[in-house]
Amino acid sequence: MKLGKVEFCHFLQILALFLCVSGMNQAELSRSRSKPYFQSGRTRTKRSWVWNQFFVLEEYMGTDPLYVGKLHSDVDKGDGSIKYILSGEGASSIFIIDENTGDIHATKRLDREEQAYYTLRAQALDRLTNKPVEPESEFVIKIQDINDNEPKFLDGPYTAGVPEMSPVGTSVVQVTATDADDPTYGNSARVVYSILQGQPYFSVEPKTGVIKTALPNMDREAKDQYLLVIQAKDMVGQNGGLSGTTSVTVTLTDVNDNPPRFPRRSYQYNVPESLPVTSVVARIKAADADVGPNAEMEYKIVDGDGLGVFKISVDKDTQEGIITIQKELDYEAKTSYTLRIEAANMHVDPRFLSLGPFSDMTTVKIIVEDVDEPPVFTSRLYTMVVSEAAKVGTIIGTVAAHDPDASNSPVRYSIDRNTDLERYFNIDANSGVITAAKSLDRETNAVHNITVLAMESQNPAQIGRGYVAITILDINDNAPEFAMEYETTVCENAQPGQVIQKISAIDKDDPPNGHQFYFSLTAEAANNHNFTLQDNKGDVTPYLSGAVNLY
Secondary structure (H helix, E strand, O other): OOOOHHHHHHHHHHHHHHHHHHHHHHHHHHOEEEEEEEEOOEEEEEEEEOOOOEEEEOOOOOOOOEEEEEOOOOOOOOOOOEEEEEEEOOEOOOEEEOOOOOEEEEOOOOOOOOOOEEEEEEEEEEOOOOOEOOOOEEEEEEEEOOOOOOOEOOOOOEEEEEEOOOOOOOEEEEOOOEOOOOOOOOOOOOOEEEEEEOOOOEEEOOOOOEEEEOOOOOOOOOOOEEEEEEEEEOHHHOOOOOEEEEEEEEEEEOOOOOOOEOOOOEEEEEEEOOOOOOOEEEEEOOEOOOOHHHHOEEEEEEEEOOEOOEEEEEOOOOOOEEEEEOOOOOOOOOOEEEEEEEEEEOOOOHHHHHHOOOEEEEEEEEEEEOOOOOOEEOOOEEEEEEEOOOOOOOEEEEOOEEOOOOOOOOEEEEEOHHHOOOOOEEEOOOOOEEEEOOOOOOOOOOEEEEEEEEEEOOOOOOEEEEEEEEEEEOOOOOOOEEOOOOOOOOOOOOOOOEEEEEEEEEOOOOOOOOOOOOOOOOHHHHOOOOEEEEEOOOOOOOOOEEEEEEO
């Protein structure tokens, strides 16, 4: 049978230990000490065996039973009168004893990592009487370790992080390998660590397994992750030792070592003048090679003629600068604006201030584009007055609108008939003069609210709207009317001068201080001397009353 290098080393270990232990076991078993022994009522002193610890190598691979040691009693004269009996852990199943010679053998392959020792009991009996000639004694068979277990990283594979730009020697993570062999015997369980993959960036301390940085100024932006292979070897790393490996994934965590930088020195955006206030004009972004909080930045307008017209804020999700309108744009007033914008990191690491300012500048030019706007009236609301006695064609007032665009297109006027259903008014299409189109009656409608349309001649789709309130002035065009139909009864015994009815009148007209009425009897009624009318002169009230008296 051809043995490999490791198997051959194990064989030599087993052989050396076997020779040493066998001699030790027999020598120890031959020692004795005196102990009183009671038998058949007589007392005698005899030499008794001393049970010591037996040793047997683990992992024996031979075909014959493995010799463990020999039990021998001083009373055994070698004539076959004494027999030996073994009991306890593994007796008969693992360990057997030759009852004549006391030789102990192991019949199975033993593994120290499964069970490190066995506790057994032994007796020497008289073969004829089957009575003990020695007191039962307990002894231990200890399994002697050999280097049959490689180191194992029970917690691997590992992941760890270390800040980029860390100085040489910065601790990253500690790896630990365990060896199932006996740490109290030899070097089988004494491991040393080495790095198989990951140089020259990282190193590992041989005794502790602490991984450290080995190169200065490692840059996450150049490479952010490294795969290390760490080896643990027992026998203190000597030839013939067993080894195990694990992987360690090391991620360089970010530090703020990169300032924001605009990809371009200037930008230009075109926006229509009709864009509403708060609308987004543009999005710009400064590039930052860092990540997370280290890439967070703020933007501000530091100069330019667009201060107060535009503002810039930051989109927290994308870190873009959002430019929005604060005031209405007017192409006819100003056609372009220039903004000087700064982007700066919000969280600056003092260690890297020597690299320069953690901010950058760019220029944004905003071109205002002309938009064909509808005509604009000179006033949002026109107020006009006209007498209700005005004849058809009377001029009431004039409205005016103009095209705000540079083309200054001519404007034509019309009345929105939805606001003048009865067509009381007309407007001159060219001049904007409003005239009365029919008779007006204040008592029917005291105020007319109409909408005037101004349309561009060159683009009829562009329509502006103006609002006109026309108040109708009153004239005295309505006669007084009795407030109601009167029907009066009088008793036949009524006394002269007794008031039998009060009457009143109303007028639909609307003088500033109310009406003053004068009451009198008609000519026919004046000839009837049974009744008289008393006029309350000078009583100025909306309803002036008169009293009919009986005489």
